């Protein structure tokens with residue numbers, strides 16, 4: 001079993017405690033590697049490396065075209081390790097090899113995209129008086145701490161780190177304890193790209209220990225958190241205590257509304273990736289479908305056919321479509337949710353149970369006759385469980401879709417684009433997909449309404465969250 005280490009100040013650091021975190025392949029439940037477990041001393045080391053690099057102004061004062069070139073270099077080096085890193089990600093997370101390699105390439109794309117924006121962070125001049133020259137400059141916060149989840153470990157690092165780096169912050173990333181190994185391959189790319197020491201540090205420790213200590217560290221000036229609502233709220237409390245800004249990207253319970261004129265094949269194609277892909281462990285998973293009663297039976301038949309057709313297997317086996325959930329705990333949680341739905345009156349048209357084989361596989365589950373009172377309609381399941389609810393008129397459909405504490409994603413399926421844009425304006429969600437789930441890219445702003453979080457990641461919009469505005473007034477008298 002290979003042992004991996006924390007990446008601090010461009011060196012590979014063992015933890016003082018010598019403790020390690022063992023990592024499983026969720027397709028077999030066998031250990032595949034371990035990583036030194038970061039605790040307070042390693043968090044202190046990483047934060048102090050980041051602080052020192054920020055205070056040296058090596059990135060802040062770097063000519064902006066040079067910063068952009070360095071970011072393109074990081075992108076190139078990341079592409080070079082995408083197969084090695086993708087394999088490790090596929091083994092530790094369970095997702096397909098294709099998706100895992102793509103995740104590395106997405107990180108590279110993020111760096112290329114934000115590289116092009118490093119010299120476009122323009123301030124403005126403000127008319128005050130004829131004898132005052134007043135202008136704004138956009139400045140980084142300093143040490144930015146990023147805490148990431150296990151479902152898209154590399155993508156989550158990529159989108160926040162590229163923005164943080166482009167704006168001149170020094171960053172400490174804490175990876176998730178279930179999937180920390182592939183990020184060490186990305187750290188190799190950082191080193192190969194020649195990034196000066198201390199600007200990017202990647203550590204892994206337990207959330208309650210290393211994570212909470214990192215976000216409350218006195219030398220951290222800015223926090224980015226992606227994960228559950230429960231942890232997000234704790235982190236917000238901790239940031240409030242220090243009065244520092246936090247970006248929080250949290251969970252979801254996204255609904256797709258299916259109008260009677262929808263092309264049902266679009267709905268089924270979306271379901272394949274958006275609720276059964278990555279075993280449904282997607283923050284913007286299409287976990288609810290709110291379907292007009294006139295097309296519900298036809299759609300249910302197609303969804304059941306899809307669920308039956310999915311090839312179950314580990315992500316590293318050619319052709320696998322339904323891959324494992326991340327852990328035994330997660331499997332028990334997801335199966336428990338499916339069971340609770342059935343006990344509360346839903347009908348499992350397909351699935352509902354774990355699959356009898358090694359590893360943590362859950363059946364692709366389609367629950368019919370779900371209503372808004374049921375737990376499966378309200379809570380984030382984070383597994384391959386699709387809840388189908390019926391509506392009669394469009395106001396009812398919107399009201400069902402919005403009837404949740406979450407507001408991450410939403411969808412509309414219709415051929416009538418007037419109806420689509422009207423519905424999109426009524427939906428309480430940070431992103432709305434019309435006729436195809438996941439239409440976004442690195443350039444589209446991403447984030448939540450309501451308890452799904454605030455601030456935005458990705459796109460030009462994302463830059464705002466990593467910069468503070470300084471106003472300068474010069475008297476010309």
Ligand code: NAD
Nearest residue numbers: 148149150175176207211212227228231249250251252283
């Ligand atoms: P989680 O909240 O349990 O953990 C996320 C990270 O926080 C991990 O690195 C963990 O170690 C750390 N952590 C845990 N407790 C902490 C604490 N007290 N202080 C500091 N750090 C702590 O979430 P998870 O189970 O890893 O991820 C799944 C959740 O993430 C789902 O709710 C999913 O919807 C959400 N998610 C959201 C987005 C988004 O962009 N909105 C993207 C991916 C995942």
